Amino acid sequence: MRKCNRRKLPFRICKNCRRYFALSRNKNAEYCEHPFAVPTKTCKEIGALNxxxxxxxxxxxxxxxTHEYKRRFAWSRYGKTTEEVFYQWAELAKLIWDACLHREITIETFLEWLRHVGI
Known part of the structure; x- marks a missing residue:
């Protein structure tokens, strides 16, 4: 913290480990780059996942x-369907998901579509 004060660097408290860290490149950073729990993962990686x-x-x-996407991706990986069919479904699902987010369709309609399309 003293180094940050001397250099006039802005700093913030990490939302994951609660330690102070300097804001160097990204002024909106919420997590530091320190290793956390697992030596190979940083607070930034774990924070984003959480x-x-x-x-x-x-x-x-x-x-x-997410469940349906993973299921259909597994189908394409194991040859139950082609990658082309999976990517077509993923594009369509993304459009319908966006419509659900913008409240153009209801969540129930979206869930019903997920259960019955392309089975």
């Missing part, structure tokens, strides 16, 4: 979309 998991847990539509 944030994604919290977001996914809060939204049943995102949870269902």
């Amino acid at each position: 944030q994604w998991e919290r977001k996914k847990a809060d939204s049943p539509a995102l949870k269902a979309y």
Whole structure:
């Protein structure tokens, strides 16, 4: 912290490990670059993953979309369907997911579409 004060660098408290860190490149950074828990992962990597998991847990539509995406990706990996069919489905699913986010369709309609399209 003293070095930051001497150099007039802005600093912030990491949302993951609660240590101070200097803001050098990204002025909006919320996580530091220090190793956290696992020596190969940094607070920045773990923080982003935790944030994604919290977001996914809060939204049943995102949870269902992620589950269906992983399922269909596995199908393409193991030859049950082609990659072309998977990517076509993924593009269409993304468009419908965006419509759900913008409240053009309901979550129930989106979930129903996920369950019954392309099976």
